[in-house]
Amino acid sequence: MDYNTQRDILHLPEYGRHVQQMIEQVKRIPDREKRNEQIRAVIQIMAILNPQMKDFPDYRQKLWDHMYIIADFDIDVDAPYPMPDKKEFFSRPEQIHYEEKPIKARCYGRNIENMINLIASQEDESDKTEMICTLGHYMRQQYLIWNKDSVADETIFSDMEKLSEGRLKVPEGLQLNTLSSDATFNRPGMMASGSSKPGFGKKSRNKKKKKN
Secondary structure (H helix, E strand, O other): OOOHHHOOOOOOHHHHHHHHHHHHHHHOOOOHHHHHHHHHHHHHHHHHHOHHHHHOOOHHHHHHHHHHHHOOOOOOOOOOOOOOOHHHHHOOOOOOOOOOOOOOOOOOOHHHHHHHHHHHOOOOHHHHHHHHHHHHHHHHHHHHHHOOOOOOHHHHHHHHHHHOOOOOOOOOOOOOOOOOOOEEEOOOOOOOOOOOOOOEEEOOOOOOOOOO
């Protein structure tokens, strides 16, 4: 009895074992012309098994590439396309090097630091002031997510200057819009009280009724 555990590994399972066996049989055909004829027939079968590949402009070449993969890049036939390099399919991608510079303030995150650096590089003072206000409102929101106490504008602006390492100077007298007294901010993944969506919410107003 032929068990799956005793069979060769399927190189491309989507084509099935029969296609792989047919390609192995074609590889053993001694006559080159006959071998070419049979492999073209196998390519037609592969196209029938994967009709969705016709949506790709180069689907014929992809079929031949898949045939080479199934043949383990060990087949001598006259193909309309060159045999692809095995390394292109099985080489490991280059390791991505992530920025190792520590985040200065975790309640704000690295994106805030990047935005501050971008604002600091702006030359137009009017645009810079407008961007400072916009970012200041967002930083206040992030601050209140992790620190439930109220926060002064001066604290936000001071953090902004520290994160810029002194390259950004907040204009004197600049103020943020007054925050609504009943607004709350929730941490990511947490639902606001009385709301079906994360984000803004209202403080709970369940108060005990006074006894008459």
